[in-house]
Amino acid sequence: MTRINQISAIAVAALFTAAPVAVMAQAEPAAPPVQDPTAPMLTEVTSAEIEAFAEAYENVIAIDAQYAPQLEQATDDETRQLLQEEAQIAKADVVEATDGIDVNRYVEILTQAQVDPELTAQIVTLLEQ
Numbered sequence: 001m002t003r004i005n006q007i008s009a010i011a012v013a014a015l016f017t018a019a020p021v022a023v024m025a026q027a028e029p030a031a032p033p034v035q036d037p038t039a040p041m042l043t044e045v046t047s048a049e050i051e052a053f054a055e056a057y058e059n060v061i062a063i064d065a066q067y068a069p070q071l072e073q074a075t076d077d078e079t080r081q082l083l084q085e086e087a088q089i090a091k092a093d094v095v096e097a098t099d100g101i102d103v104n105r106y107v108e109i110l111t112q113a114q115v116d117p118e119l120t121a122q123i124v125t126l127l128e129q
Contacts, residue, residue: 042112045119052100053109054126059094063087 045053067087074080095106113120 045109048100050122052098056095056098056101056106060091063090
Protein backbone atom coordinates (compact mmCIF):
# COMPACT_ATOMS: atom_id res chain seq x y z
CA MET A 1 0.00 0.00 0.00
CA THR A 2 1.42 3.38 -0.91
CA ARG A 3 1.92 6.07 1.68
CA ILE A 4 -0.83 8.24 0.12
CA ASN A 5 -3.28 5.33 0.21
CA GLN A 6 -2.41 4.63 3.86
CA ILE A 7 -3.03 8.24 4.81
CA SER A 8 -6.26 8.34 2.79
CA ALA A 9 -7.49 5.17 4.47
CA ILE A 10 -6.75 6.58 7.92
CA ALA A 11 -8.45 9.84 6.95
CA VAL A 12 -11.57 7.88 6.04
CA ALA A 13 -11.29 5.96 9.29
CA ALA A 14 -10.96 9.23 11.18
CA LEU A 15 -14.57 9.89 10.30
CA PHE A 16 -15.33 7.09 12.74
CA THR A 17 -13.94 8.41 16.01
CA ALA A 18 -14.08 6.83 19.44
CA ALA A 19 -17.54 8.24 19.98
CA PRO A 20 -19.35 6.02 17.45
CA VAL A 21 -17.94 2.81 18.92
CA ALA A 22 -18.69 3.95 22.47
CA VAL A 23 -22.17 5.11 21.52
CA MET A 24 -22.88 1.87 19.68
CA ALA A 25 -21.75 -0.09 22.72
CA GLN A 26 -24.21 1.79 24.94
CA ALA A 27 -27.12 1.81 22.51
CA GLU A 28 -29.75 -0.86 22.76
CA PRO A 29 -30.10 -2.52 19.36
CA ALA A 30 -33.74 -2.18 18.33
CA ALA A 31 -33.46 -4.66 15.50
CA PRO A 32 -30.73 -6.56 13.70
CA PRO A 33 -28.94 -4.39 11.16
CA VAL A 34 -30.21 -4.64 7.62
CA GLN A 35 -27.46 -5.26 5.10
CA ASP A 36 -27.48 -2.63 2.38
CA PRO A 37 -27.29 -4.53 -0.93
CA THR A 38 -24.75 -2.01 -2.21
CA ALA A 39 -22.57 -2.29 0.91
CA PRO A 40 -19.55 -4.57 0.92
CA MET A 41 -20.05 -8.01 2.40
CA LEU A 42 -19.11 -8.43 6.03
CA THR A 43 -15.99 -10.50 6.47
CA GLU A 44 -14.98 -12.74 9.32
CA VAL A 45 -12.78 -11.00 11.84
CA THR A 46 -10.54 -13.27 13.87
CA SER A 47 -9.92 -12.78 17.58
CA ALA A 48 -6.27 -11.97 16.79
CA GLU A 49 -7.42 -9.25 14.38
CA ILE A 50 -9.80 -7.85 16.99
CA GLU A 51 -6.95 -7.69 19.50
CA ALA A 52 -4.65 -6.01 16.98
CA PHE A 53 -7.43 -3.61 15.99
CA ALA A 54 -8.11 -2.66 19.63
CA GLU A 55 -4.41 -1.98 20.22
CA ALA A 56 -4.16 0.14 17.07
CA TYR A 57 -7.44 1.91 17.89
CA GLU A 58 -6.18 2.94 21.32
CA ASN A 59 -3.03 4.36 19.70
CA VAL A 60 -5.07 6.23 17.07
CA ILE A 61 -7.28 7.74 19.77
CA ALA A 62 -4.16 8.76 21.73
CA ILE A 63 -2.92 10.62 18.66
CA ASP A 64 -6.29 12.35 18.33
CA ALA A 65 -6.00 13.43 21.97
CA GLN A 66 -2.45 14.61 21.42
CA TYR A 67 -3.39 16.78 18.44
CA ALA A 68 -6.73 18.08 19.74
CA PRO A 69 -5.30 20.99 21.78
CA GLN A 70 -3.07 22.06 18.90
CA LEU A 71 -5.97 21.97 16.47
CA GLU A 72 -8.13 24.01 18.85
CA GLN A 73 -5.40 26.61 19.23
CA ALA A 74 -4.67 26.84 15.50
CA THR A 75 -5.52 30.32 14.31
CA ASP A 76 -5.79 29.69 10.58
CA ASP A 77 -7.00 27.03 8.16
CA GLU A 78 -3.53 26.36 6.76
CA THR A 79 -2.15 25.51 10.20
CA ARG A 80 -5.16 23.30 10.97
CA GLN A 81 -4.75 21.51 7.65
CA LEU A 82 -1.05 20.87 8.29
CA LEU A 83 -1.78 19.56 11.79
CA GLN A 84 -4.53 17.29 10.48
CA GLU A 85 -2.19 15.89 7.82
CA GLU A 86 0.53 15.36 10.42
CA ALA A 87 -1.96 13.54 12.67
CA GLN A 88 -3.16 11.35 9.78
CA ILE A 89 0.43 10.33 9.01
CA ALA A 90 1.03 9.53 12.68
CA LYS A 91 -2.17 7.44 12.78
CA ALA A 92 -1.18 5.49 9.67
CA ASP A 93 2.24 4.88 11.22
CA VAL A 94 0.86 3.51 14.50
CA VAL A 95 -1.59 1.24 12.72
CA GLU A 96 1.13 -0.11 10.44
CA ALA A 97 3.44 -0.57 13.45
CA THR A 98 0.84 -2.74 15.21
CA ASP A 99 1.47 -6.44 14.73
CA GLY A 100 -1.32 -8.32 12.97
CA ILE A 101 -3.01 -5.41 11.20
CA ASP A 102 -2.46 -2.90 8.44
CA VAL A 103 -4.29 0.28 7.51
CA ASN A 104 -6.63 -1.40 5.01
CA ARG A 105 -7.72 -4.09 7.47
CA TYR A 106 -8.02 -1.50 10.25
CA VAL A 107 -10.45 0.53 8.12
CA GLU A 108 -12.37 -2.63 7.14
CA ILE A 109 -12.81 -3.67 10.77
CA LEU A 110 -13.72 -0.15 11.87
CA THR A 111 -16.31 0.12 9.11
CA GLN A 112 -17.71 -3.32 9.88
CA ALA A 113 -17.96 -2.46 13.59
CA GLN A 114 -20.33 0.36 12.64
CA VAL A 115 -22.91 -2.18 11.44
CA ASP A 116 -22.06 -5.31 13.42
CA PRO A 117 -23.11 -5.04 17.09
CA GLU A 118 -21.39 -8.31 18.01
CA LEU A 119 -18.07 -7.11 16.61
CA THR A 120 -18.53 -3.77 18.33
CA ALA A 121 -19.15 -5.53 21.64
CA GLN A 122 -16.00 -7.61 21.25
CA ILE A 123 -13.93 -4.50 20.51
CA VAL A 124 -15.44 -2.53 23.38
CA THR A 125 -14.74 -5.41 25.78
CA LEU A 126 -11.06 -5.33 24.83
CA LEU A 127 -10.90 -1.55 25.05
CA GLU A 128 -12.40 -1.59 28.55
CA GLN A 129 -9.77 -4.01 29.88
